[in-house]
Amino acid sequence: MKEYQQNYRKNFSLIITFLILITASMAVAFYLAYNLTTKYVENEFVSQKIEVLEETVKPYNNFFQKKIPEISFYQGYLDSAQAVKYVDTIFRKFKFVEKIVFYDAGISNHKIPDGVKVNNFAMAPKSVYQFARDIHIDSVLLFKDNQPSSSFSLKTGDEFNKMAIKFTGFIESSDTTKTLSDDDRFNIFYTITSNKITFMNIPRREELKMYKDIMTKELPSSPVYEIDMLTFYLNPQKLIIRNTNPEIYQHISIKPLVYESLANDPELLSNDLPLSGPFSDYKLYFSSDKGYLMREINRRFLPIAGGLFLTYGVLVLIGYLIYRNLNVNSKMFKLQYDFVNNLTHEFKTPVSVIKIAGNNIRSATTLSDRERLHYGKILDEEADKLNDLMNKLLSFTQIENKAIKLKEESVNLEVFSQNLIDAYQLKYPDFDIVCKIDGIEYFKTDPVLLGSIFQNLIDNAHKYSNPGKKYLKISIKKVKKSVVMKFSDRGIGIPAGDLENIFKKFFRVQNQYNQQGSVGLGLAFCKELVNFMNGTITVQSVEGKGSEFTIELPYEI
Structure with missing residues (x-):
């Protein structure tokens, strides 16, 4: 009969399957993580341009919302000397302002040689000045009404006439019993065209009523009411581009709205965003080489890869610990199985010898002294073997348990x-x-x-x-x-x-x-x-x- 062989079920195939699965999962995770990181960076290339635009036009917004309305504080009494100080602060702070034309104007029911007249309402410039960086002093004054040699040219008066016509139209149809709305303030007192902003100081409510009366009623000769108008000539190319995402945008420039890159490099990513207001004919143009973006993708993917490697290492360590535990258990099972077999043999041999000697003594009718000594010696030796084995096991257990x-x-x-x-x-x-x-x-x-x-x-x-x-x-x-x-x-x-x-x-x-x-x-x-x-x-x-x-x-x- 074939001897039964004890086996310890290790199930190492499950560990191998586990390792294969986590390796495959890690490979998929790396692939997906890298693709998602790439897609995320590419999406940022498209979306973060708004942030760049906001930071780039922030000085212009400050100029438009805070600096230009300061003119209204003078209530029309801004003279040439004060205008010089005003424009000087603008030129020093806002590089994109290239030239400013200052119209010192008046409103009355007098007859005027230049300007705009509707019914009895007349609006005309008294003097016109232009200011620019490094301009010659002889070129500052463009027109003065009390100088016979000075004439109000069409080029000089174009912006003034446009604003004056719009303002007189507003006076003609306005309801002076109501306060000006924000829309009225913007639509009437601002004129925004390509690379140019014209602003006229906003009169007070009482002044608007007086202008309405001048236009619609027959009044005696009125005083001249002061009003100021300025035209700001802007250069969008001098806006300071603030690249808030240099890791994404390699190059940023301001280009005309109709600009199209002639380069057909497939490795170049580009995008654009139009400017607004007086810069509406221009756009911010963004471009980055794919290799440049790849460095950012790799930089962002590196910690993700580190996390995935760490996770994979932990899982592999768990697999190894399971394998080691199974291997140790397998060895312990084999050792204990051998121990039981050998211990059984160790006990069985002296017991069998003692049993045989006992049977021989019991079945013998008579025993000689030689036989008695022989069997006595056998029984004594085998009993010593059993006692020694038992003592060794007992002592081992006592020592391990610190019982002695x-x-x-x-x-x-x-x-x-x-x-x-x-x-x-x-x-x-x-x-x-x-x-x-x-x-x-x-x-x-x-x-x-x-x-x-x-x-x-x-x-x-x-x-x-x-x-x-x-x-x-x-x-x-x-x-x-x-x-x-x-x-x-x-x-x-x-x-x-x-x-x-x-x-x-x-x-x-x-x-x-x-x-x-x-x-x-x-x-x-x-x-x-x-x-x-x-x-x-x-x-x-x-x-x-x-x-x-x-x-x-x-x-x-």
């Missing part, structure tokens, strides 16, 4: 060693044991535990030596604050690959000496005893030449 305590006493090492040597040489006449003690006579220790160590190492030296080479040298000496004991034999030795495992429970070196009768507890028991006695045990071995076990125990006076 050291019972130290002063031991004469020479007497202690010689007694053990004499017992073994009586038991094994072919076993040559020598002992050398150097520099120490008495040693304070637990003699029972020390005897167990000696017995296990002496037993192994005899068991694992070929006939004719059963030799053991025991050397004991004091080294500093320790007692060093060496057990050197000429046995079969231990394979190098097994040296790190021989002190583990249930481990057995696979050779012909361990096919029967080894439980794998002897050296593990020795190590536990040595550790319990606060010492160390090491081994050096050459296969085929022998082994040397070194025990170092603390020496106390």
Whole structure:
């Protein structure tokens, strides 16, 4: 009948499947993460242009919303000297303003040579000045009504006439009983054309009523009411471009609205955003090389990749720990299975011998003295084997559980060693044991535990030596604050690959000496005893030449 073979189900295939799945998942995750990062950066290339536009036109908005309305504070009494100071602050702060034309005008019901007249309402410039950076002083004054040589040219009066016509039209149809709305303020007192803004100071409500009366009623000659008008000539090319996303936009420039890039480079990404107001004929033009964007994509993907690698590493570590646990459990299962089998054999052999001897004694009618001594010796030896095995298992368990305590006493090492040597040489006449003690006579220790160590190492030296080479040298000496004991034999030795495992429970070196009768507890028991006695045990071995076990125990006076 075929012997049943015990197997431990490791299910390593599940671990392999797990590793394949997480590797495939990581590959997909890397692919998706990189594509999403690429798409995100490309979307930012399209969307973040609004932020660049807002930052670029912020100085213009400040100029339009705050600086231009300051003119109304003068209520028409802005003269040329004050105008110089005003425009100087503009030129210093707003580089995109290239020229300013200042119209110092008046409103009355007088007859005027220049300007606009509706019914009795007349609006005409008294003087016109132009201001620009590095302009010659002779070019500042364009027109003055009290200078015969000065004429109000069509070019000079074009912007003034447009604004005057719009204002007179508003006066003609306005309801002076109502306050001006924001729409009225913007539509009437501002004129925004390409690269140019014209603004007239906003009169007070009482002044608007007076202008209405001048236009619609026959009044005596009225005083001249002051009103100021300025035209700002702007250059969008001098707007300072504020690239708030330099990692996305490689180049940003201001181009005419009809500009189309002649470059057909497939590696170049471009986009644009039109400007507004007086800059509506221009746009912000954005362009970046794909390689430039790729650097930003890689920079943003790097922490994501790091996170994915970390996650993958954790999952692989979990897989490894599961594998190691299964492998350890497999080895433990095999060791325990072998232990049970060997222990069963160890118990079964002496029990069988005792049973056979008992049956022989029971079935014999008479026993000679020789037979009685023979069977008595057998029963005694086999009972000693069972007792020794039980004591070893019990002691092992007690030591592991710290259930015993050291019972130290002063031991004469020479007497202690010689007694053990004499017992073994009586038991094994072919076993040559020598002992050398150097520099120490008495040693304070637990003699029972020390005897167990000696017995296990002496037993192994005899068991694992070929006939004719059963030799053991025991050397004991004091080294500093320790007692060093060496057990050197000429046995079969231990394979190098097994040296790190021989002190583990249930481990057995696979050779012909361990096919029967080894439980794998002897050296593990020795190590536990040595550790319990606060010492160390090491081994050096050459296969085929022998082994040397070194025990170092603390020496106390």
